[in-house]
Amino acid sequence: MLLPDYYEFCCRVKIVAGHDALEKIPELLTERGAKRPLIITDKGVASAGLIDIVSAAQKDRLFADLIADNVPPDSDLRVVNQLAKLYKENDCDAIIAVGGGSVMDTAKGVNIVVSENAEDLMAFSGVGALKRPLKPLIAVPTTAGTGSEVTQVAVIKDHEKHLKMAFGSYFLLPDISVLDSRMTMTMPPLITAMTGMDALSHAVEAYYCLQKNPLSDAHSLAAVRMIYHYLPIVAENPSDRNARLSMAVGACLAGIAFSNSMVGLVHNLGHATGSVCGVPHGICMAIMLPYGLEYNMHKREEAIAGLLLPMAGEAIYRETPPAQRADKVVSLIRQLNADLNTITGGRHARFFKEVKDREGKPLVPREVLPQIARAALSDGASIYNPEDTDYEDNLMVLEAAWEGIPLDRNKIKRG
Amino acid sequence: MNSVPVFAFTCPVKTNSGNKALEHLPVELAGLNACRPLIITSAKAVGRKAVRTLQNAFGDSGMTLGLFDGVTKTADLGLIEHLKNICLEKKYDAIIALGGYDIVDAAKVLNLAVSLDTADAHKLSPETPVRRHLSPLVVVPTAAASGLETSKFAHFSRRIYSSEYLAPNLVVIDPRLTRAADGKTIAATGLAALGRAAESHISADANPFRDAYSFAAIRFVKENLPAAVIKPADKKASLAILNAASMSGCAASDANSARLHKLGQVFYEMQHIPQGVIMGMCLPHVLGDYLQEGINDLASLLLPLVGEDEFSRTPAAKRADAALAVLGRFLADLYGALGKDLPRNLREAGVPGYIMEDILDVLDKDNEGPYLRTVVERIAE
Amino acid sequence: MSIVKDIPSAKKPLKRAYVGIFLWFTGRAIQAAAKVDKEVKKEFDNLPDDFTFSLGCLPNGPWMVIGKRNGAVKYLGGNPSQHKVHVRLAIKSVDAAFLILSFQESTALATARNRLITDGEVPYALAVIRILDIVEVYLLPKIIAGLAVKRYPKQWSAGRKLGGRIGIYARTILGI
Known part of the structure; x- marks a missing residue:
């Protein structure tokens, strides 16, 4: 295990996980001296009946009027301010966020406003503007993928001023993340597959990106083992509660790994494809993941080979000659995408030309690839990728990922 | 592969490890809203050179450091009470424990006394309830460490204090001191x-x-x-x-x-x-x-x-x-x-x-x- | 006498001076590169008209400021508080800056090692990092620049390298 010349690692979040972990929330609130939590969620989560499960677990701590389910899919400053008002008017003393990325972002924004008595959220944007602990925030993720229950960033949009405010601080880490198998049980196979591949991409990229360190590595390896093993199982048997819980734990481990080691090319091109074509994030991650590995192979072969044991187990590891282990990792991930494609009846896309909208229209026409390649130059994930990327590199990778053919590694520019 | 039983885990400690890690301390403390740290150590146990290395890391920061370098194995709540009063009087806003074992234990208990604003530190006990974050505590270990420096435990005066809030916010591992x-x-x-x-x-x-x-x-x-x-x-x-x-x-x-x-x-x-x-x-x-x-x-x-x-x-x-x-x-x-x-x-x-x-x-x-x-x-x- | 001593922190005049001189030199080199190198010029062309960025050390400097003023890229001195800065690259300490600016640690590695804090709009910050990489390739001999950037640009023509290098050095020293 490599010890870098210098590294930093931090995940202060308390993880509580189990089939009935939600029942621990009242006790956790008491430990923090909190009595009146505000529950923040969105309509989708509420209509799936998940808030009922969270509520039932609160027993006498439940205040029905303190459930806000109006978080939009895209975080919105107005909603943040409105929820902060609700919090203050009701003398709340903690926040429970139930949902995916935008719910977590919104809850973090509300927490800044109520803890710092902020009139203007903008004053706290950027890195390191927060200097002290905020109010207790409990995160209850409802997808096993984003890892936002353990990340220290939040993005809030001011739609009136067309501003995107980014916040980064260890004080934005939730105090507690509660991983409960009931929260992901009703996710349909397609969503399960794409969010699961999102989690896998976090674990894998964290293992080869520049900021990797022994603790992020240990989290990555455990995450890769759990996600690779359990993802096909939950996609096939959505009601397997042990597999669901393992996926939630795996995605959380992956979230811890990548928020400390950062992500690279897969996220860089994936973000760009998402913003140009509106392809769901998880699909982009699933398609790009083998290419991120191939593109960085000449700089990170040893690390990539190190993923074979946690993925494939001892027998395959033993049978694969050392020089072929990294390649084997890439082919196993391609195979996983193919298996998920089969399990979902062909709906889990393996390459960009397979991605279609509801009407069956291709979402990523080949002509937009140059536009995506250019957009990727403005995405921060490129900083942490081991190998440099420019416009031509991006385009080459995107074309291969569109067609679904492996990268021609001889064409990758080296220094 | 077995399924996962119900469990909880937390590690409140941030790790900074490696070359020039100490020199990041002024920025790290600023991030914790602290600008007047008190160093708790034992010059006898860690050596004068280690103390100087830590002091020098604050070069150019403009900060003034407090230094208590007399922690001994027999440190008791009397010492904590004395140090607590000095902390409150001189307005130290963070504690840096340099070394391992008893030094860190004493720093953890001192942090408890200062943060809870205990009227008389002699009354502190493992039963004292802790329900909120304490003041920033940084541990800078030297070669002789028990490992418990980063834990939620403090073994002090033959009693064991235990709370996740006792664990340091940050551990700084610098090769000049290890x-x-x-x-x-x-x-x-x-x-x-x-x-x-x-x-x-x-x-x-x-x-x-x-x-x-x-x-x-x-x-x-x-x-x-x-x-x-x-x-x-x-x-x-x-x-x-x-x-x-x-x-x-x-x-x-x-x-x-x-x-x-x-x-x-x-x-x-x-x-x-x-x-x-x-x-x-x-x-x-x-x-x-x-x-x-x-x-x-x-x-x-x-x-x-x-x-x-x-x-x-x-x-x-x-x-x-x-x-x-x-x-x-x-x-x-x-x-x-x-x-x-x-x-x-x-x-x-x-x-x-x-x-x-x-x-x-x-x-x-x-x-x-x-x-x-x-x-x-x-x-x- | 109290058992607690108060110790004011020392100064680091030599490291500060080295870092200060290097920042001054790099600042003037960026100003020069914006005139000599097409790629650097293009990066600046894509940035807003009053674009300004700073590079320096926490908590107390030194700093350098570069800005676009009336279409030209200018080294604006060492005081960021006088300017509205779009992108701030802050190194966590003078010692960390010394590591980076004496080429013991590349900019990419320093970022990866959490020594460099980037504040500002991400696309702008990325442009600044690309500009710094190109300038480093011009200023440094290949063996050192190869450490300082992720991928040394082998495909540059000998003419670009040599011509650019002479041009940038001459302008940096003359301050034009």
């Missing part, structure tokens, strides 16, 4: 880390989050302790051992089984023998007993101990035995390299017979007392 004066010191630190990490890793209540810390700790000790012992001035190896110590404390904060810890602690408190020395003696016996009892997963030690290749070649049924054999050879090599400097039993450690009775008395009060007694008997000669 080099040991001799092989024995770093061996003791490494063995304590190994003992704590191993006991956490195999325990029945282990979970994947905690395992990440124990896995990395075991691997670092196995890969780096021999080099660090032969060449105590080796920066890279000692840095890795102190990393392992720090990780082992994070894992041990959360673990219930702690036989090795209890044995190490009692001899440290009564005889000031570094915990790792005793834990090294007990390791084969205690792990062997765990294997016999069949509750703990000894096989899980093999991968961090030997790496992927040897692990994959060993059939699943033989992994527990293989792990114990590897540990046995590892310890034998260490004892071989250090000769008389690293005692193999209590007689070599010079524990006088009349103290043994007192030690056994203390152990008897533990709920595992009768068992711990058998281990002490086995390491006597």
Whole structure:
């Protein structure tokens, strides 16, 4: 295990996980001296009946009027301010966020406003503007993928001023993340597959990106083992509660790994494809993941080979000659995408030309690839990728990922 | 693969490790809203040079540092009360503990007294409720560390304080401070880390989050302790051992089984023998007993101990035995390299017979007392 | 006498001076590169008209400021508080800056090692990092620049390298 010349690692979040972990929330609130939590969620989560499960677990701590389910899919400053008002008017003393990325972002924004008595959220944007602990925030993720229950960033949009405010601080880490198998049980196979591949991409990229360190590595390896093993199982048997819980734990481990080691090319091109074509994030991650590995192979072969044991187990590891282990990792991930494609009846896309909208229209026409390649130059994930990327590199990778053919590694520019 | 039982894990400690880590302290403290830190240390234990290195790291920051360099093994709540009053009077807003063992324990209890604004620190006890974040506490370990520096525990005046808020916000591991004066010191630190990490890793209540810390700790000790012992001035190896110590404390904060810890602690408190020395003696016996009892997963030690290749070649049924054999050879090599400097039993450690009775008395009060007694008997000669 | 001593922190005049001189030199080199190198010029062309960025050390400097003023790229001195800065690259300490600016640690590695804090709009910050990489390739001999950037640009023509290098050095020293 490599010890870098210098590294930093931090995940202060308390993880509580189990089939009935939600029942621990009242006790956790008491430990923090909190009595009146505000529950923040969105309509989708509420209509799936998940808030009922969270509520039932609160027993006498439940205040029905303190459930806000109006978080939009895209975080919105107005909603943040409105929820902060609700919090203050009701003398709340903690926040429970139930949902995916935008719910977590919104809850973090509300927490800044109520803890710092902020009139203007903008004053706290950027890195390191927060200097002290905020109010207790409990995160209850409802997808096993984003890892936002353990990340220290939040993005809030001011739609009136067309501003995107980014916040980064260890004080934005939730105090507690509660991983409960009931929260992901009703996710349909397609969503399960794409969010699961999102989690896998976090674990894998964290293992080869520049900021990797022994603790992020240990989290990555455990995450890769759990996600690779359990993802096909939950996609096939959505009601397997042990597999669901393992996926939630795996995605959380992956979230811890990548928020400390950062992500690279897969996220860089994936973000760009998402913003140009509106392809769901998880699909982009699933398609790009083998290419991120191939593109960085000449700089990170040893690390990539190190993923074979946690993925494939001892027998395959033993049978694969050392020089072929990294390649084997890439082919196993391609195979996983193919298996998920089969399990979902062909709906889990393996390459960009397979991605279609509801009407069956291709979402990523080949002509937009140059536009995506250019957009990727403005995405921060490129900083942490081991190998440099420019416009031509991006385009080459995107074309291969569109067609679904492996990268021609001889064409990758080296220094 | 087994499913995951209900569990909780937390590690409130941020790790900064490596070249010039100390120089980031002014920025780290500013991020914690602190600008007037008080350094708590023992000049005798860590050396004047270490204190100067830490001071110099604040060069150019414009900060004024407080320094108390007189922590002793007999520090008590009287000292805490005295320091607390100075802290409040001089408005120190963060504590930096430089060193290991008692120094950090004292700093944790002082932080408790200052943060809770305790009217009289003499009244502090392990029962004092802690429900909120304390003032910023930074630990800067030197070569002699128990591993518990990063944990939620403080062993102070023969009492054990325990709260996740007691754990430091930040541990800064800098290679200028981790080099040991001799092989024995770093061996003791490494063995304590190994003992704590191993006991956490195999325990029945282990979970994947905690395992990440124990896995990395075991691997670092196995890969780096021999080099660090032969060449105590080796920066890279000692840095890795102190990393392992720090990780082992994070894992041990959360673990219930702690036989090795209890044995190490009692001899440290009564005889000031570094915990790792005793834990090294007990390791084969205690792990062997765990294997016999069949509750703990000894096989899980093999991968961090030997790496992927040897692990994959060993059939699943033989992994527990293989792990114990590897540990046995590892310890034998260490004892071989250090000769008389690293005692193999209590007689070599010079524990006088009349103290043994007192030690056994203390152990008897533990709920595992009768068992711990058998281990002490086995390491006597 | 109290058992607690108060110790004011020392100064580091030599490291500060080295870092200060290097920042001054790099600042003037960026100004020069914007005139000599097409790629650097293009990066600046894509940035807003009053674009300004700073590079320096926490907590107390030194700093350098570069800005676009009336279409030209200018080294604006060492005081960021006088300007509205779009992107701030802050190194966590003078010692860390010394590591980076004495080429013991590359900019990419320093970022990866959490020594460099980037504040500002991400696309702008990325442009600044690309500009710094190109300037480093011009200023440094290949063996050192190869460490300082992720991928040394082998495909540059000998003419671009040599011509650019002479041009940038001459302009940096003359301050034009």
